[in-house]
Structures are given as structure tokens and as C-alpha cells.
Amino acid sequence: MPATTLTPAIRDQIARLGRADIMVGIPSFKNAATIGYVVRAAQAGLVQYFPDLRPVLVNSDAGSPDGTQRVVVETEPPDYIEKILLVRPANRLERVSLTYPEVDGTGGKGAALRTIFEIAAALEVHALVVVDSDLRSIIPEWIELLAGPIMKGGYDFVAPLYARYKYDGTITNTVTYPLTRALYGHRIRQPIGGDFGVSGDVVRHYLEQDNWTPDVSRFGIDIWMTTAALTGGFAVCQARLGAKVHDPKDPGSDLGPMFRQVVGTILRLAVQHSSAWLSIRGSHDVPAYGFERIQDPPPLQVNTIRLLTEFHLGSLTSSGTWSEMLAPATYEAVMTLAAEAGPLAEAASRRLGLVGGGPDHGGSGAGGNTDAQPSTDQMSAELAGFHFPDDVWARVIYDLVVVAARPNAPVERLVAALVPIYFGRVGSFVIENRGLTTDQAEDRVERQAREFELLKPYLIDRWTVEGVSADRDVPAPAAAAGRPTA
Ligand SMILES: Nc1nc2c(ncn2[C@@H]2O[C@H](COP(=O)(O)OP(=O)(O)OP(=O)(O)O)[C@@H](O)[C@H]2O)c(=O)[nH]1
Numbered sequence: 001m002p003a004t005t006l007t008p009a010i011r012d013q014i015a016r017l018g019r020a021d022i023m024v025g026i027p028s029f030k031n032a033a034t035i036g037y038v039v040r041a042a043q044a045g046l047v048q049y050f051p052d053l054r055p056v057l058v059n060s061d062a063g064s065p066d067g068t069q070r071v072v073v074e075t076e077p078p079d080y081i082e083k084i085l086l087v088r089p090a091n092r093l094e095r096v097s098l099t100y101p102e103v104d105g106t107g108g109k110g111a112a113l114r115t116i117f118e119i120a121a122a123l124e125v126h127a128l129v130v131v132d133s134d135l136r137s138i139i140p141e142w143i144e145l146l147a148g149p150i151m152k153g154g155y156d157f158v159a160p161l162y163a164r165y166k167y168d169g170t171i172t173n174t175v176t177y178p179l180t181r182a183l184y185g186h187r188i189r190q191p192i193g194g195d196f197g198v199s200g201d202v203v204r205h206y207l208e209q210d211n212w213t214p215d216v217s218r219f220g221i222d223i224w225m226t227t228a229a230l231t232g233g234f235a236v237c238q239a240r241l242g243a244k245v246h247d248p249k250d251p252g253s254d255l256g257p258m259f260r261q262v263v264g265t266i267l268r269l270a271v272q273h274s275s276a277w278l279s280i281r282g283s284h285d286v287p288a289y290g291f292e293r294i295q296d297p298p299p300l301q302v303n304t305i306r307l308l309t310e311f312h313l314g315s316l317t318s319s320g321t322w323s324e325m326l327a328p329a330t331y332e333a334v335m336t337l338a339a340e341a342g343p344l345a346e347a348a349s350r351r352l353g354l355v356g357g358g359p360d361h362g363g364s365g366a367g368g369n370t371d372a373q374p375s376t377d378q379m380s381a382e383l384a385g386f387h388f389p390d391d392v393w394a395r396v397i398y399d400l401v402v403v404a405a406r407p408n409a410p411v412e413r414l415v416a417a418l419v420p421i422y423f424g425r426v427g428s429f430v431i432e433n434r435g436l437t438t439d440q441a442e443d444r445v446e447r448q449a450r451e452f453e454l455l456k457p458y459l460i461d462r463w464t465v466e467g468v469s470a471d472r473d474v475p476a477p478a479a480a481a482g483r484p485t486a
Pocket residue numbers: 026027028029030031060061062107108109112131132133134169193194246247248249255258
């Protein structure tokens with residue numbers, strides 16, 4: 001990890017706080033409207049479930065101009081929580097908000113978390129819980145669910161398990177879940193969930209890593225943390241949190257940069273950790289902690305016409321890069337699908353009266369739709385014939401792993417060219433799942449994950465033919481500090 005660059009203000013805070021047993025960290029960037037609720041829920045969780053521990057809550061903010069930091073320190077005083085819960089904690093709850101420094105000139109969620117790790121390590125906490133600042137569905141029990149397995153269950157890394165609407169979490173569903181499962185053999189359903197718990201040992205392990213990149217300073221952080229915990233041999237589990245309700249995003253309009261950062265990171269990590277995955281076949285369940293939940297997450301709209309249009313446009317502008325990064329058979333299959341997607345999207349636009357068709361005329365954004373904007377279901381019904389098969393998608397991702405291992409591979413350019421193919425894949429998922437319940441859509445995600453496992457020999461064959469045999473680029477990770485997983 002790059003050298004420590006904590007600001008004097010942060011060092012002063014650390015000196016003032018001294019030591020703590022349990023810490024809640026909250027990264028934020030312009031979340032004044034939602035972070036107060038998250039802070040109150042986290043405080044209540046600390047007081048209610050860990051009254052005997054020395055707690056601290058740290059908000060690591062990007063310097064938001066909207067008053068996010070003020071909300072954190074000014075929302076109801078900590079003893080308000082004691083009054084509503086009738087619990088008398090042994091220790092006063094410390095609540096801190098600070099502006100995190102960039103890491104090598106790059107700011108973002110990962111840089112915010114790096115400061116949180118450094119503070120947690122300096123305070124020598126046993127458990128660190130991190131929760132997002134745009135959460136609507138957090139309740140105090142989340143703190144127990146995410147820290148309990150560490151404080152009393154012997155686990156080191158707790159991933160969230162939540163009910164998400166069938167069209168939410170598309171990067172998770174299409175890449176990070178199936179690829180992490182197939183590579184490392186652990187069925188962690190939300191490897192980039194954003195809300196998680198880690199032990200002090202894992203925090204120290206993170207700070208010892210030397211493979212931090214600008215993408216990790218941004219949204220690559222979540223998959224970096226999960227992968228480092230898995231490859232470090234730590235004991236991992238999941239916690240059932242119920243529904244994840246947060247500021248949602250339309251995969252066609254909001255998720256391009258996040259996709260590039262997450263997927264660039266997972267590919268680089270796969271290349272570095274080949275010795276950890278080459279011998280793994282199949283996968284196993286990861287224990288889940290907490291009582292079952294039955295909760296319906298709120299629906300979100302996806303502009304499927306835009307997704308298919310972008311897929312088709314990608315085939316016009318990026319076919320050179322696609323032929324460079326995909327095996328010939330995968331390339332042919334993807335080009336055929338893109339050629340189908342374009343005319344289908346155009347015809348659908350016309351039938352729905354979206355004059356001129358194209359990506360700028362359909363409903364966009366995650367909020368509901370107005371009369372002028374057709375719904376996801378209307379658009380998807382018009383596109384019903386489109387089907388991007390599971391096995392083609394798995395081969396696309398595996399082809400990327402192989403090319404990412406080539407010397408000086410232009411990972412950023414390759415991942416940028418992958419975005420339109422991802423749009424095609426997500427479009428197909430949404431179109432095909434339009435009439436399904438969230439549970440039925442979940443079966444489709446599982447089917448795709450099994451396809452990744454079935455095709456793992458394809459990855460290994462290509463990897464071996466390319467002659468990539470040992471871990472590349474980055475020195476092997478430091479010896480694991482935690483307990484090995486079963
Ligand atoms: N400090 C900091 N925090 C950020 C930045 N971008 C996002 N975050 C925080 O990271 C958390 C997750 O960001 P979101 O934009 O909600 O992304 P997400 O929920 O992981 O992803 P989606 O499922 O696509 O919504 C939130 O708490 C944000 O406030 C940033 O640039 N700096």
C-alpha cells in the first residue's frame with residue numbers, strides 16, 4: 001500500500017482517541033441527505049449490542065460541499081441513543097468526521113476506506129464495520145450482524161447478504177459474484193456489497209498489501225478487500241441484512257465508470273493470484289449468520305433500449321479492440337449478438353414513439369418513469385427476442401482474464417471496450433427476467449454462476465496455452481495473518 005499520508009488533523013484525532021475495541025467507518029461524498037440516519041443507526045447498534053466495548057464512529061468524507069460532515073457530528077448527540085434504548089454503555093461513544101487525503105493523487109471511495117483502515121489499525125480495534133452513507137435500510141442490528149461473527153464467532157471477514165431488486169447490483173450479478181466464486185471457490189453472493197465487517201488482523205493485512213492502484217482508490221476497493229481476504233486465507237462468512245435500499249443507479253446511465261474500476265481491479269487481481277485459483281474446481285457455500293429475512297426491495301427502472309443501443313454502437317466503434325481481447329469464437333458470437341441488438345432497439349424505439357430512437361430518448365435514471373418514458377417492462381416486451389447466452393458471457397470474461405495477463409496489457413482500454421458488451425449482457429438479463437419474481441431472477445444468477453464454474457477448464461486451457469504459469473507483476477502477497485478457511 002502507498003506510504004501513509006494521514007493529515008495532521010487525522011493524526012491529532014488518532015492521538016485523542018487513543019484506543020478502541022470496535023469501530024464503524026462510513027465513507028461519504030455528498031451524502032448530507034442520508035448520512036444522519038446511517039450515523040444514528042450505527043450508534044444505536046454500537047450501544048445496544050456492544051455496551052461494554054470502547055466504540056468509535058469515523059466518517060471519512062471527500063470534503064463534500066453539502067454539509068455531510070456537519071450532519072455527522074451534529075445529528076442527535078450520542079446520549080440520545082442511550083435514552084431511547086435504555087442501555088447504559090460502559091464507555092462514551094466517540095464520533096468523528098474528517099476529510100480523507102487522496103492516495104497518490106486519486107480520491108474516491110477506496111481512498112476514504114484507506115484512511116478508515118489506518119485509523120482502525122492505529123486504534124487497534126478488534127472489529128471494523130463499514131457501511132455506506134446512502135443507505136435507507138440500515139437498522140442498529142446490522143452492526144451486530146457485521147461485527148458479531150468477528151467478536152464472538154472467530155471470523156475475520158463478514159460479507160453482506162441482502163435482498164436486492166432483480167435489476168439492482170448488475171456488476172455483482174454479472175461479474176464479481178460468478179467470477180469470484182469460480183476463481184476462488186467461495187460462494188460470496190455480495191463480494192462488492194459495500195457493507196461489511198473485518199477483524200483487526202484483516203485490517204493489518206490490507207495495510208501490508210502492495211498492489212494498490214488508482215482503481216482501488218475508487219470503486220475497485222470492494223473487490224480488492226474481498227479478494228485480499230480470500231487469498232489471504234481468512235475465515236469468511238456472510239451476514240443476512242435484509243433488503244439493501246440505497247440511492248439506486250440505472251446500469252445504462254450511471255455504472256460505466258464504476259464497472260471499469262471494479263472489473264479492471266478484479267482482472268488485475270486474478271492475474272496476480274493465479275496460483276490461488278488455478279487448482280480450484282467447483283465452489284462451496286459460505287456460512288451465513290443472522291436470522292432469515294423476507295423483504296421486498298423497491299423496484300428500479302432500467303432503460304433496456306439504451307443498453308442494446310450502446311451494445312450495438314460498441315460493435316461499430318470497438319470491434320478492433322474486441323477482436324484483440326476475445327478468442328475468435330467468442331468474438332464471432334458477440335458480433336452476431338450486437339448485430340441483432342441494434343435493429344431490435346431501433347424498432348422498439350419506433351414502436352414506442354421514441355422519435356429518432358437511440359439512447360437519449362428512452363427513460364433514464366433510476367427514478368420512476370413519466371408518461372413520456374416507457375417502463376422497463378414496456379421496453380423489454382418490445383425487445384423480447386434478444387438473448388445473450390450465459391456461456392458466451394462467461395467466455396468473454398475468461399478471455400479478458402487471459403489477455404489481462406499479457407505483458408503490459410492495456411487493462412483500462414480493454415475494460416472500457418468491455419462496457420458495451422456488459423450492457424448487452426445486462427440488457428438480456430433484464431429483458432428475460434421481466435416477468436420473473438426476484439427469487440426466480442436469483443435462479444438465473446445462480447445458473448450463470450454454475451456456467452462460469454463449468455467453463456473454468458476453458459479459462460485454464462487458454463491460460464496454460466498462453467504460457468502464463470506463475471503469479472505476475474506483483475510480488476506474492478504477504479503470509480496470511482488469519483486463520484485458514486475450512
Ligand atoms: N469518500 C468518498 N466516498 C464515496 C465516493 N464515491 C462514493 N462514495 C461512498 O461510497 C459509498 C457507496 O457509493 P455508491 O455511489 O452508493 O455506490 P454503491 O452503492 O456501491 O453502488 P451501486 O450499487 O451502484 O449504488 C457511499 O457511502 C458513498 O458516499 C467518493 O468519491 N469519496
